[in-house]
Amino acid sequence: MYVQHLMGLSGLLAAGLFIFGLKRMSSPVTALSGIVVAGVGMVAAVAASFLVVFDLMHAGNDRLGVNVALALVALAVGAGWAWWKGGKVAMTAMPQMVALYNGMGGGAAASIAAVALSGDAGGSPLILGVTVIGALIGSVSLTGSVIAWAKLDGKINHPWRFGGQRIVNGVIFAATALLGVGVVIFHGVPSGLSLAILFFFGALVFGVMMTLPIGGADMPVVISLYNAFTGLAVGLEGFALQNPALMIAGMVVGSAGTLLTALMAKAMNRSLSNVLFSNFGDLSGAGAADVKGEMKSADASDAAINMRYASSVIIIPGYGLAVAQAQQKLYEFVKLLQAAGVDVKFAIHPVAGRMPGHMNVLLAEAGVPYDIIFDMDDINADFVNTDVALVIGANDVVNPSARTDKSSPIYGMPILNADQAHQVYVIKRGQGKGYSGVENTLFYRQNCSMVYGDAQAVLTQMVQSVKDLGA
Incomplete structure (x- = not known):
């Protein structure tokens, strides 16, 4: 009887911890503690289940012994494997x-x-x-x-x-x-x-x-x-x-x-x-032949110096930043700009990356302060008054075709208004299309320049260029 009551109480405790943990996960500031709280709740629920089984065994049901042993082995193997793989997994994975x-x-x-x-x-x-x-x-x-x-x-x-x-x-x-x-x-x-x-x-x-x-x-x-x-x-x-x-x-x-x-x-x-x-994606590339203008390339050093002397910069991270594992170098560059008096913000699109919240996790890993990271709805109106927009590895989420080209598969998708900034720099490995296969007309705009190369290498060069100005 007491075990059944304890089982009920532990279930209630676990449920409360799950809900409280999920609530704390709603903010990047408290997300880590939320995960820990929910994990404690799961441990409590599992422990209570084993307590009931042990009580049944004590009552004479010896056949449960094998099942308990198998369950403990499964828990050990699963927890060990998850701990090992979780510590090794790259941000891109x-x-x-x-x-x-x-x-x-x-x-x-x-x-x-x-x-x-x-x-x-x-x-x-x-x-x-x-x-x-x-x-x-x-x-x-x-x-x-x-x-x-x-x-x-x-x-x-x-x-x-x-x-x-x-x-x-x-x-x-x-x-x-x-x-x-x-x-x-x-x-x-x-x-x-x-x-x-x-x-x-x-x-x-x-x-x-x-x-x-x-x-x-x-x-x-x-x-x-x-x-x-x-x-x-x-x-x-x-x-x-x-x-x-x-x-x-x-x-x-x-x-x-x-x-x-x-x-x-x-x-x-x-x-x-x-x-x-x-x-x-069946219409991927539709309208590509009608794109006017041409892509202009810029040197990483020139782009860095331009941002160093700008008043405001908005950075738009994408999956290419994760692939290059360049988030640490990016934040180093941001701190140099901030030290020079530049107002730097990050703009995050809801579907940037390959999973919900991917870019937020990426920036948190680099230690980027949460108060300079903004969602699309909160920052989109700022682009028109921004000196420089820096796009790193993003594509479809900054494609103006979503606003203007009714033949485009992404027409109607809300995008970040990077094209409205006075100057746009796009760090990109080559001239390929985005994950959806749709041509990005932003790259052909007069106010846009392409900085070709791996994001890690490009940002390293940008950091050095800004440092050299103060030497």
């Missing part, structure tokens, strides 16, 4: 890691459901139905996240599409849903197990088929969506198991992921259905 870990969460929820559905123990149709729905969502999140990881990691370089793909996907989903209904109806009989195996196979396949046609430029939204899926799956399995901690944690993650997905889709001026089913 952070989106891939997030996609994989998110997929593992969905897979864990699906595995819990698989164990429940493979047993002979009966259950109400409601509980069985919730278990099946959680299994479907968790399985889709698992394989969909793996495909997202492969796209982000360059294992899959192009969307995989064919005629009638939506119809095929619809048939797979409908068949899987019907199998799920069969699992509920025939649970506990031999045919029910066969239906469950086919159901999980269909759900896993659908996750793959759903994600393969989505273009790489939409991966930030897809990762956020699968994060919501994982939370929802965990919450549903928590309901089936009558576990308050899982229910509340799943609902919090699911609702937060859903809200983030909606906000990111809005930031691209596209509906979620458009992201998932529009085959974005």
Whole structure:
């Protein structure tokens, strides 16, 4: 009796810590402590589960000993591997890691459901139905996240599409849903197990088929969506198991992921259905032949000196900054400009990088103060009065075609108004297009100059040029 009460209290404590931790994650200043708080909540929930198992063993259920040993081994292996890989992962690989870990969460929820559905123990149709729905969502999140990881990691370089793909996907989903209904109806009989195996196979396949046609430029939204899926799956399995901690944690993650997905889709001026089913990128390069002007190159030293004597500079980081791992050198350059009296700010687009908040994490790693980092809505009006806009590795989020070219696939997407600055410098390795494959007309504007080269090398040269002025 006391153990059951302790289990309930620990679940309530864990749920409270989850919610409080998520609240603190809403600000970069308190995000780290929020992660720690939520982690403590998870430790409390896991410890309470083991306490219940040990109580059952003490009551004479010796068969649980093997399961406890396997669970402890799994915890040790998983925690050790995550600690090791988490410390080694490069910032450029952070989106891939997030996609994989998110997929593992969905897979864990699906595995819990698989164990429940493979047993002979009966259950109400409601509980069985919730278990099946959680299994479907968790399985889709698992394989969909793996495909997202492969796209982000360059294992899959192009969307995989064919005629009638939506119809095929619809048939797979409908068949899987019907199998799920069969699992509920025939649970506990031999045919029910066969239906469950086919159901999980269909759900896993659908996750793959759903994600393969989505273009790489939409991966930030897809990762956020699968994060919501994982939370929802965990919450549903928590309901089936009558576990308050899982229910509340799943609902919090699911609702937060859903809200983030909606906000990111809005930031691209596209509906979620458009992201998932529009085959974005088929018109890549449209209108490129109509671009007027030519790209002008500038020397890194000249650009640095121009910024040194400017009054205001807005920096727009993109994925190229992460690839070059140049965030530390960038902040060194920023501090030199600030010491010279230049007003320096950072502008962050909601979908910059390869995952939600990617650029914020990148700048935080370099120690950039949070009070000079601004979201798009808060800083866009400042560009028109800014002397220099410095774009580093960003492309689609500063493309003026989104405002003017109705034939462009990104038309209507809110962008950072870098083109409105008096002078724009773009650090870019070459003349290639962005991740979406759309030509960027900013690069051909009269007030824009290209500084070609790896961001790390270019910023190193800029830092040295500014230092030489004070020598």
